[in-house]
Amino acid sequence: MELYKIRVLVDRNGTGSEYSDEHALRSFAHWLRDDDAIRSSALIDLRHAPPRLGEMGGGFDLIQLSVDSGFQLANLALAYVTWRATRSRPSTITVEHGNTRITLDSADPELAERLVATLRQVP
Template structure:
């Protein structure tokens, strides 16, 4: 599963979150985290922004990730909006309250929508063997 995380506040804030997640034992075990340029939305023009991209493994825990985001956000001198995107699902964290965290966890634990392009590629490769 691939998750993109954007932070309002510029590259320094994103790098701070990257460092935080790389030091978090649960995030280190369950996801590969790197700073990448976001892909533009269809029809979007202009400068691409940086995002953190997480590629998760079997040991992934959405609750641990949400807690790490919330804890990092509390360490910042100014509250930052965090936008988490997985496929077509987007969750914004503005206040970091329990309801927002529950929405994030629910979105991340929800089964991913089928990817018609990936399914088409599998069929072309012999049915996913």
């Protein structure tokens, strides 16, 4: 199984200062669990990331997807685009796979296509 880590961040009052949004993270995890195409080929877990220097840690701050060979990255991108369109406050997600990180900060389908293209190139 391959692992993907997803962080959901929100911009605090439009200042560019992003912070983890546990409510949005849980919302997106629930959204993914409700998506038959994703649920059928991925295990979806909420996880704690290791705290950074000077932080105590706390609530959940990432979604970990353990995916099998039948997983379609396009389904993840589509789930993000549709989920983000339902949000009253825009959220940014960062998807990590291996040493590759890509951030989605809009519901633009072209950005979602870039996610798929980038992650397909990861060995």
